[in-house]
Amino acid sequence: PPPPPPPPPSPSPPPPLPLFNIADTPLTSDDSRTPALPQSFSPGTDSVFSDQSGFYSLDSNVPGLSKVILNQLSMKDFGEYRAAVEGKTKGLWFRNYKEMFQKMEETFKFCAGCNKLPERLAEGQTLKRCVKCLNVYYCTKDCQKKDWPHHKKVCKILRLVAIDRLVEWLMFTGDLPFPTEKWSKAPADVKGWDDWLPMQEGLTQSLDRVLSSANMAALWKNAGRTRPDDDDLRQSLWRIQSEFLSRVLTVGRAIQQFGLDPYLKPVTVHIVGASHSETMGARLTDYDELSHMFPGHQGIEIVMVGPEVVDGCIVRPPLRAFGPKHKVYISAYKGLYHQFWEDVVEKGEAARPDVVVGFHPGFHANQGLVQGWLPSLLLLRDYNIPSVFTMFSDTELQYSLQILLELEMHIRDSGPNPFSSQKPEQVQACPNKPPVHCNSHCVRFQGLLPQDDLQGSLNDEV
Structure with missing residues (x-):
C-alpha cells in the first residue's frame, strides 16, 4: 500500500474506500437515482447495515441518508454504486487519506435523537459528537438528554464500534488478516475461541507488527480523531481478525x-x-x-x-x-x-x-x-x-x-x-x-x- 500522499506534485492515491456492504436494490425504470420498493420487498428497520434491504433500511430510519452516502462516494446514482460494488468500475479514489476518512465519517453524521441530517439544521447549528463513544451525533443538548436513556445502554460498546470501523480499513491495505499458526490440538478438542486462542503463541507479536505498521500510523494521522491507546487497538485488531x-x-x-x-x-x-x-x-x-x-x-x-x-x-x-x-x-x-x-x-x-x-x-x-x-x-x-x-x-x-x-x-x-x-x-x-x-x-x-x-x-x- 502507498504511504500517506506527500504534498503536490503527483500525490499517490490511497487505497479505495471500503464500499458499504449494501446488497442489490431494484431501480425504477425512469429514474436510477431513486430506489423502487416492490410490494413484496418490505424490509424491517432492525437489520444490520449489511442486510439485503440496504438503502431502504437506511432511509426508513433516516430519510435521505442513502443520498448522503452516494454524495460522499462521489456517485450520482445507485447505478454507479452497484457498478462499483460489482467490480465493474475501478473503484473509488480520493486525493489523500484525510479526505477519505472524513467522507466515511460524514455518512454517520445525523442526529441520533431526531434523525436530522446536517443539511436540515438551522443556520449556525452543527452536530456534536458524544464525547464518550465518538460514534453518535446530536443537534442539540435537548436531543442528547432525551436520547440518553437509550444511548447509555450501548455507549461503551459503540466506542469499540467507532474504533473498529476505522481499523477495518487495514483489511484493504493488506495488514489484516495476518497469517495464523498450525494447530497443536485435534479439531474435536477445539470447541470455540477459548480453545483456539492458546494455540496462537505468536498472536501478540502479530498484533504488535500491525500496531507499529506505517498504515496504522497513517490511519490515525488522518482519521480526524485522537489515536486510541495501544491496548484498545490490539483488541480492535483481534476483533476484525476474528470476523475474518x-x-x-x-x-x-x-x-x-x-x-x-x-x-x-x-x-x-x-x-x-x-x-x-x-x-x-x-x-x-x-x-x-x-x-x-x-x-x-x-x-x-x-x-x-x-x-x-x-x-x-x-x-x-x-x-x-x-x-x-x-x-x-x-x-x-x-x-x-x-x-x-x-x-x-x-x-x-x-x-x-x-x-x-x-x-x-x-x-x-x-x-x-x-x-x-x-x-x-x-x-x-x-x-x-x-x-x-x-x-x-x-x-x-x-x-x-x-x-x-x-x-x-x-x-x-x-x-x-x-x-x-x-x-x-x-x-x-x-x-x-x-x-x-x-x-x-x-x-x-x-x-x-x-x-x-x-x-x-x-x-x-x-
Missing part, C-alpha cells in the same frame, strides 16, 4: 458436525448466497485455516455462489473432480444457487457438495427474499444436502427456523455459534440499537423432516 476467521472456522465446524472426513476423501463446500462481504477483495488463501484444522487433508474445495459475487481472482471455474491434496481451492460463480446447480453441477462441470454453508442468508427479512431463496432451499432439502446457515441474533434465528420448518426441513440443531465474530456490528441508521455479531447463531439442517416429526409439529400447532 469466523467464516472459515464455521465451515470447518460444519465439516465436523456432519461427520465428514477430509482425510478419507476430498471435501467440497458450497457457500450459498455469497455476497460482497465474502468476495470483495477475496484471496485464494482466505480459507487456508482449514489446512491448519485438518493438516494433510485430501483436498478441500470452497465454491462461493451468489448473485452479488464480486469479480476477482476467486472467480474461476470450480473443480470437476478431485482437487490438489493438502490444499484449499477457492472458486466463485455469480448467480443464484439453483441456477448454478442446473447450469454447472448437473452438467458435471462441478462436483456436488458434501456440505453447504450460508452466511446470513437474510430470507427472514421479508416475503420477497423468501421467494427468492425458495428454489435453492427446496433444492437443498430434496437432494438431502447437509447444510448450515448463520444468523446475526437469536431473534433472526427463530424467524429463520420458522421458515425452514414451514418448508418441512429436518432441523438437526440450532443455537449460538462458538466461533461467532467478536466484532460488534452497528445498525448505522439506528445507532442506539444493541449491536450484533456476524455468525453469532447458526442452524444445521438436512433433508426432509420425517413424517412422524411433521405430524407432531402439526399437532402442536393445532
Whole structure:
C-alpha cells in the first residue's frame, strides 16, 4: 500500500474506500437515482447495515441518508454504486487519506435523537459528537438528554464500534488478516475461541507488527480523531481478525458436525448466497485455516455462489473432480444457487457438495427474499444436502427456523455459534440499537423432516 500522499506534485492515491456492504436494490425504470420498493420487498428497520434491504433500511430510519452516502462516494446514482460494488468500475479514489476518512465519517453524521441530517439544521447549528463513544451525533443538548436513556445502554460498546470501523480499513491495505499458526490440538478438542486462542503463541507479536505498521500510523494521522491507546487497538485488531476467521472456522465446524472426513476423501463446500462481504477483495488463501484444522487433508474445495459475487481472482471455474491434496481451492460463480446447480453441477462441470454453508442468508427479512431463496432451499432439502446457515441474533434465528420448518426441513440443531465474530456490528441508521455479531447463531439442517416429526409439529400447532 502507498504511504500517506506527500504534498503536490503527483500525490499517490490511497487505497479505495471500503464500499458499504449494501446488497442489490431494484431501480425504477425512469429514474436510477431513486430506489423502487416492490410490494413484496418490505424490509424491517432492525437489520444490520449489511442486510439485503440496504438503502431502504437506511432511509426508513433516516430519510435521505442513502443520498448522503452516494454524495460522499462521489456517485450520482445507485447505478454507479452497484457498478462499483460489482467490480465493474475501478473503484473509488480520493486525493489523500484525510479526505477519505472524513467522507466515511460524514455518512454517520445525523442526529441520533431526531434523525436530522446536517443539511436540515438551522443556520449556525452543527452536530456534536458524544464525547464518550465518538460514534453518535446530536443537534442539540435537548436531543442528547432525551436520547440518553437509550444511548447509555450501548455507549461503551459503540466506542469499540467507532474504533473498529476505522481499523477495518487495514483489511484493504493488506495488514489484516495476518497469517495464523498450525494447530497443536485435534479439531474435536477445539470447541470455540477459548480453545483456539492458546494455540496462537505468536498472536501478540502479530498484533504488535500491525500496531507499529506505517498504515496504522497513517490511519490515525488522518482519521480526524485522537489515536486510541495501544491496548484498545490490539483488541480492535483481534476483533476484525476474528470476523475474518469466523467464516472459515464455521465451515470447518460444519465439516465436523456432519461427520465428514477430509482425510478419507476430498471435501467440497458450497457457500450459498455469497455476497460482497465474502468476495470483495477475496484471496485464494482466505480459507487456508482449514489446512491448519485438518493438516494433510485430501483436498478441500470452497465454491462461493451468489448473485452479488464480486469479480476477482476467486472467480474461476470450480473443480470437476478431485482437487490438489493438502490444499484449499477457492472458486466463485455469480448467480443464484439453483441456477448454478442446473447450469454447472448437473452438467458435471462441478462436483456436488458434501456440505453447504450460508452466511446470513437474510430470507427472514421479508416475503420477497423468501421467494427468492425458495428454489435453492427446496433444492437443498430434496437432494438431502447437509447444510448450515448463520444468523446475526437469536431473534433472526427463530424467524429463520420458522421458515425452514414451514418448508418441512429436518432441523438437526440450532443455537449460538462458538466461533461467532467478536466484532460488534452497528445498525448505522439506528445507532442506539444493541449491536450484533456476524455468525453469532447458526442452524444445521438436512433433508426432509420425517413424517412422524411433521405430524407432531402439526399437532402442536393445532
